[in-house]
Amino acid sequence: MDKIFADNILQGKVAFVTGGGTGITGGVARAFAEHGAKLAIVSRKIENLEAMKAEVEAFGGECFTVAADVREYEAVENAIKQTVDHYGKIDIVVNGAAGNFLCAADQLSPNGFGTVVDIDTKGTFNVCRASFEALKESKGQILNISATLHYLATPMQIHVSAAKAGVDAITRNLSVEWGRHGIRVNGIAPGPIEDTEGMKRLLMPELKDKLVKKIPIGRFGRIADIENAALFLTSDAASYVNGVTLVVDGGSWLLGTSLM
Ligand code: HXC
Numbered sequence: 001m002d003k004i005f006a007d008n009i010l011q012g013k014v015a016f017v018t019g020g021g022t023g024i025t026g027g028v029a030r031a032f033a034e035h036g037a038k039l040a041i042v043s044r045k046i047e048n049l050e051a052m053k054a055e056v057e058a059f060g061g062e063c064f065t066v067a068a069d070v071r072e073y074e075a076v077e078n079a080i081k082q083t084v085d086h087y088g089k090i091d092i093v094v095n096g097a098a099g100n101f102l103c104a105a106d107q108l109s110p111n112g113f114g115t116v117v118d119i120d121t122k123g124t125f126n127v128c129r130a131s132f133e134a135l136k137e138s139k140g141q142i143l144n145i146s147a148t149l150h151y152l153a154t155p156m157q158i159h160v161s162a163a164k165a166g167v168d169a170i171t172r173n174l175s176v177e178w179g180r181h182g183i184r185v186n187g188i189a190p191g192p193i194e195d196t197e198g199m200k201r202l203l204m205p206e207l208k209d210k211l212v213k214k215i216p217i218g219r220f221g222r223i224a225d226i227e228n229a230a231l232f233l234t235s236d237a238a239s240y241v242n243g244v245t246l247v248v249d250g251g252s253w254l255l256g257t258s259l260m
Contacts, residue, residue, distance in 0.1 A: 003034070004228055009235045011036030014087045014138075016080065018042045018070050018097035018127055021049040023196050025096025025145055027223035028230040033061035035231060037092065040064045040083040044097075070097045070123030077130045090134040092234050095124040095167070096145045100198055102156040116159040121166035128174055128185075139182035143233055144171050145226075146189040146245050148253040164189075168245050175243030184242045186233045191249020193221040217250030 010032055020029035020041030033039050033056045041049050041063060049065040056063040064086050068075040083090055099119040103112060124144055135142070146168055150161035168187060175185040192199060192211065199220075203211065212220060229248045232238055247253065 005035060005231050005235065007034070008036045009231065009237075010092075013037045013091040013234075014040065014083070014089055015092040015094065015234075016040045016042065016083050016090045016127075016131065017094040018068075018123070019145075020094065020096060021052045021065075023096075023198070024190060024193060024223055024226050025094060026052055027227045028094060028096065028143075028145075030056060031224075031227035031231055032092070032234070033063065034059065038062040038064075038087055040066060040079075040087070040090070042066050042068050042070075042079050042097070044069045070095075070126055071118045073126045073130065076123075076126045080127075080130045080134060084134055089138050090131055091138045091140040092143065093127060093131045093135065093140070094143045094145065094230070095127050097123055098145065098160075098163075098198075100157075100160050100201055102201065103159070104156055105158045108159060113159045113162070117163045117166065120160070120163035121170070124167050124170055128170065132178070132183075135178070135183045136181045141184040141186070141234060142171075142174065142178075143230060144168075144185070144187040144245070146171070146187045148189045148191055148247060148249055151253050152256050171245055172243050179242050184239070186238070186241060186243065187245035188226060188229050188233065189245050189247045189249065190226050191215070191221050191247070191252040193223060193226060195223065214255060215250045215252050216255060219250065221248065221250060 015032045015037045017029040019025040021043045046067040053063040066079040068079040099116045144167050147164045149157050150165040171187040
């Protein structure tokens with residue numbers, strides 16, 4: 001897709017992106033680098049990050065990789081420290097690491113529920129908390145990747161719905177508490193986005209054609225749609241936008257278009 005924004009809108013910024021090796025957040029990380037940012041990408045397994053590092057370096061970008069499980073505060077703190085040691089600062093934090101699978105509530109184990117809440121909600125808090133001093137210093141910002149599952153109700157997704165509702169609460173609370181320190185905190189709630197791990201896991205192929213007909217814009221989202229929303233929110237164009245979770249779903253949730 002042709003670039004919409006100027007090449008240099010994130011020039012000189014350092015972006016720390018969890019889940020930045022693959023999927024939607026991988027696209028966001030790459031788009032940041034294409035617009036001038038230096039990247040630190042984080043995943044549980046370093047091998048999940050190698051392809052993105054190679055891709056970014058191939059177009060002349062900088063990409064530092066760190067292995068950390070966002071559920072473990074010490075590991076997160078260490079990843080933030082390594083990034084600050086490497087680049088000297090952090091300007092943008094993206095919380096994209098997430099877990100998901102389909103499971104009916106009456107089949108879901110407490111540990112299954114807790115695992116997704118730990119990755120999505122506690123992981124988001126851990127990364128925000130550990131990066132506070134660096135963001136206060138840079139007058140930086142946080143972007144939390146959420147979902148629309150919890151706006152109505154999505155069967156087989158009680159764990160993710162609860163987890164993402166918590167992420168949205170974190171976005172709003174921190175925007176108020178940390179806005180005073182010059183830190184903006186926003187989110188993006190993607191709708192059904194094609195070619196993602198989430199969609200592969202959640203959507204049976206035979207339901208795809210049925211679902212697309214229900215999307216008001218008439219197509220599935222693309223990772224580029226989320227990249228563009230992320231570029232807008234993290235750029236100076238959005239310098240007065242704080243505490244917002246921007247829905248990028250073609251209008252799907254308003255129609256109650258469930259994935260099930
Ligand atoms: C039921 C499951 C399960 C499944 C795991 N569990 N998978 N329960 N159905 N398919 C349960 C396990 O039985 C266990 O509980 C508990 O969860 C922990 O499982 P582990 O495998 O030990 O955990 P872990 O290795 O930490 O892996 C967690 C994971 C993760 C959540 C399963 O591997 C994962 O999600 N990976 C996928 C990443 C992904 O898809 N990211 C994109 C997210 S998309 P017990 O009780 O047995 O101990 C997204 C967007 C949502 O978030 C919106 C879409 C529209």
